[in-house]
Amino acid sequence: MLKVKDLNVFYGAIHALKGISFEVNQGEIVSLIGANGAGKTTTLHSVSGLIKSSSGLVEFMGKNITNMTADKIVKVGLGHIPEGRRVFQNLTVHENLELGAFAVKDKNFIKNEYDKIMTLFPRLKERRKQLAGTLSGGEQQMLAMGRALMSNPKMLLLDEPSMGLAPIIVKSIFDIIKACNDEGMTILLVEQNAKMALSISDRAYVLETGKISMEGNASELLNDENVKKAYLGG
Amino acid sequence: MKEFITFIQQLINGLSLGSVYALMALGYTMVYGIAKMLNFAHGDIIMVGAYTVSIVCSIAGFSPMAAVLASIVVCTALGVTIEKIAYKPLRNASPLAVLITAIGVSYFLQSVALLIFGSKARKVQSVLNLESVKIGGVDLSGVALVIIFITILIMILLTLFIKCTKVGKAMLAVSEDRGAAQLMGINVNATISMTFAIGSALAAIAGVLFVSSYGYVDPYTGALPGIKTFVAAVIGGIGSIPGAMFGGIVLGIIESLSKAYISTDLADAIVFGVLIVVLLFKPAGMLGKKKITKV
Numbered sequence A: 001m002l003k004v005k006d007l008n009v010f011y012g013a014i015h016a017l018k019g020i021s022f023e024v025n026q027g028e029i030v031s032l033i034g035a036n037g038a039g040k041t042t043t044l045h046s047v048s049g050l051i052k053s054s055s056g057l058v059e060f061m062g063k064n065i066t067n068m069t070a071d072k073i074v075k076v077g078l079g080h081i082p083e084g085r086r087v088f089q090n091l092t093v094h095e096n097l098e099l100g101a102f103a104v105k106d107k108n109f110i111k112n113e114y115d116k117i118m119t120l121f122p123r124l125k126e127r128r129k130q131l132a133g134t135l136s137g138g139e140q141q142m143l144a145m146g147r148a149l150m151s152n153p154k155m156l157l158l159d160e161p162s163m164g165l166a167p168i169i170v171k172s173i174f175d176i177i178k179a180c181n182d183e184g185m186t187i188l189l190v191e192q193n194a195k196m197a198l199s200i201s202d203r204a205y206v207l208e209t210g211k212i213s214m215e216g217n218a219s220e221l222l223n224d225e226n227v228k229k230a231y232l233g234g
Numbered sequence B: 001m002k003e004f005i006t007f008i009q010q011l012i013n014g015l016s017l018g019s020v021y022a023l024m025a026l027g028y029t030m031v032y033g034i035a036k037m038l039n040f041a042h043g044d045i046i047m048v049g050a051y052t053v054s055i056v057c058s059i060a061g062f063s064p065m066a067a068v069l070a071s072i073v074v075c076t077a078l079g080v081t082i083e084k085i086a087y088k089p090l091r092n093a094s095p096l097a098v099l100i101t102a103i104g105v106s107y108f109l110q111s112v113a114l115l116i117f118g119s120k121a122r123k124v125q126s127v128l129n130l131e132s133v134k135i136g137g138v139d140l141s142g143v144a145l146v147i148i149f150i151t152i153l154i155m156i157l158l159t160l161f162i163k164c165t166k167v168g169k170a171m172l173a174v175s176e177d178r179g180a181a182q183l184m185g186i187n188v189n190a191t192i193s194m195t196f197a198i199g200s201a202l203a204a205i206a207g208v209l210f211v212s213s214y215g216y217v218d219p220y221t222g223a224l225p226g227i228k229t230f231v232a233a234v235i236g237g238i239g240s241i242p243g244a245m246f247g248g249i250v251l252g253i254i255e256s257l258s259k260a261y262i263s264t265d266l267a268d269a270i271v272f273g274v275l276i277v278v279l280l281f282k283p284a285g286m287l288g289k290k291k292i293t294k295v
């Protein structure tokens, strides 16, 4: 479904991604794990068009999206829930969700998606008139997810959904990720919380200073000695 | 009683001048909020608008209303074109490069006007010719009242536009987080272009109202109002729409009352003095956004 080949990204002189290649198949959860600064966010940003790669190929559902702008890439069905949630703090929950369907014209479709999200996240329903900036971190993560789901994407890029959240909230966020996947959503998940990510993933890639150093089935990686030492706390 | 009447008259004059500043400050603040740049050429749009009115009016058969419409069209097109040619290529450049470019555009517009029209002031027909009206025994300038009314109407429409339309919400989203807005499918370039269009159209209206009480335009007509409305936007809290409305009106009232009661020569100094005081105590401006951060 998503194919990335030989992707190179520079920030000025910093070579942040050094020719990485990976694939995500339809229906999979694939996670991308790695230390802080490895290039995980950069990878997602260049896939969704927020930054330009200097070379390489990104293909989504057979379509070359390498040089498309972010607003066009959303429209072909690739949603991106960015690191740090980035909800619109000065807008209400309702307005944030509305913006999630910005590219959608069909009013009935929007209403339908909205109702689905209200069922999926009852907390958001209670708070729909509140400014997003007043929500807790967990609620903001839910809002960021709901907002991305509003356009009914075919695949989601998720960047550190667990960041800064209490374990119990992380658990419920991961339950929702799993539930979305059970309904057919393809997901590329970036996490520093590698154990949690691997536990719900089919496959995973390990990113190390801009290069993919390892890949395999999630269950294999969970038991790999090197991965255990480096990312799973021994 | 007589003094009170004078005071009311001055207040209305101030409100009317402030309305004009507010219309201009809106363009400043919207462009700053959405494109994250100070468009120092904004004031010179007024000058172009005033020349347009003057020219169209001087062609036989055109009504003042037609001149106003022409002015809006010309300024809107100019604002959007400037953005495309001068600012868009600098979208990811340093803020300083953008600022210097904007100053350059301002001088460019002034120089072109100088080249075409010369430095001699050109007469501008007043598009608003109204008798004064008596309200509660006070003679009030009809023009001033109409200007205030038009401004209030425009502000209401603009607020509704931003709150209730998709394009308006896209503007709010882009102003808060450009990247996240793109992830919603919002075309950032189109949104910025739209912002310049609206800001320039408002500047055209402000320009028409401004010069129709002056009666003359020269290549530097926009310079001082440009700086003053920048001050208004900063006093209100740059980036904030209610702030620009508030800042513009406060500025106009301060200027009018200073001229009437203190000194005509000192009025501008007082205006800038107020800016310094406001920034000392409220660096984000009176209605500037307090940043909400929560993780």
Ligand SMILES: Nc1ncnc2c1ncn2[C@@H]1O[C@H](COP(=O)(O)OP(=O)(O)O)[C@@H](O)[C@H]1O
Binding pocket: A011, A014, A016, A034, A035, A036, A037, A038, A039, A040, A041, A042, A043
């Ligand atoms: N905007 C930027 N400008 C310059 N360097 C950056 C920028 N964003 C990220 N980097 C650098 O690129 C590398 C990868 O960062 P990032 O993709 O954010 O890593 P991760 O998400 O894995 O923590 C880091 O060395 C980081 O310092």
Ligand SMILES: [Mg+2]
Binding pocket: A040, A041, A042, A083, A160
């Ligand atoms: Mg990151």
